[in-house]
Amino acid sequence: MTGTTENQQAARRSDATRATILAAARERFAADGYEKATIRAIARDAKIDPSMVMRYYGNKAGLFAAAVAIDPGLPGLPVEPREEIGRTLVRHFLTLWEENGELTALMRVGATDPTAAERMHSVLRDQLIPLARRVGPAPEQAPARAALCASTVLGLALTRYVLRFPESVDLSPEQIVDWLGPTLQRYLTAPTP
Amino acid sequence: MTGTTENQQAARRSDATRATILAAARERFAADGYEKATIRAIARDAKIDPSMVMRYYGNKAGLFAAAVAIDPGLPGLPVEPREEIGRTLVRHFLTLWEENGELTALMRVGATDPTAAERMHSVLRDQLIPLARRVGPAPEQAPARAALCASTVLGLALTRYVLRFPESVDLSPEQIVDWLGPTLQRYLTAPTP
């Protein structure tokens, strides 16, 4: 035992610095994308030396990986009532996005970096498609239906949080749920058009 | 008169080189985004010296601007029959995207560059909103309705052409029109939910 924390891993004196770096990294990545968010700029924001970033996160790729680690947690989502699943999903993603700036970072970087793109794809593959399989009419259509849902949600995120079109930013959360909810509902549960 | 072309501007010997540069630039920008698409790499693709790019396009920003000059041409779109406007729009954008690789470039760069983002916004502002005003029920709702359409179309473009999710790439054009058509139709013409 070392002191302040009572189990698992000792609390190190550098944890505060680590957290500061990570916070600065998330902001910079979200604002500028991968290339323009330089280690030097992140270090300047965190008020430490660039070499500390290397010591704690190995290299720039490692820092980015640590900065965008996030789980959308779709499996834990209540699937009932089934005729509300569309609205439930929209609400879920909306709060997820409003709370975590790292999602914007992931999206900005994913536009050019295959690794980040694959990270986004894994959410579709491991969480959205299984969900579509559970609530949809024909299991073999689940990939297509889930892909349509992904494009809907990511499209809103793109115009609202990345490109920041004023007309999209001005939409209220209720408006978004009211408009996109039925769309997802149809993509997931409606018979093939 | 100088020869081969009979009016307006003389055909210069360098026009071929200019075009080669532009083609290479479009490919690189679409594939790699702004920062990773270096002038040196573009010049290598075009098999000329990097300094030529500067001479003909001023600087990197000028080259990009020239590479992504494009007009979606929404004003010329037939708006009748009104109950088909959704499907018409989807079909229009789909062919536009399949034919012009520079749209992918614009999107990749827009994720991090405000100038490119504004270029995309101008399409929403100058073309989509007026169209929504013409076909929609309440003119003051046109911005919101058009923004939803933009997010729908750009969402598909993102997952299909930028991130290249297999489940989105595998959708056939007919499937896309059948699923997204009714969505846009509702966003544009349905009463407020």
Next chain:
DNA sequence: CTTGTTGGTCAACGCTTGTTGGCAAACGTA
């Protein structure tokens, strides 16, 4: 007090980038 470990700074490295200016060949015109 001594010793080993941790947290942090500093200066430099090798490399790539956008950009510039000088020079040589090809060309059109007279």
Next chain:
DNA sequence: TACGTTTGCCAACAAGCGTTGACCAACAAG
């Protein structure tokens, strides 16, 4: 033939990048 313009290549510049290793201060354990 001679001459100005166009087209192109070459070599170099300054700046910025990620990354490294030497070095110092603070701390904890014996």
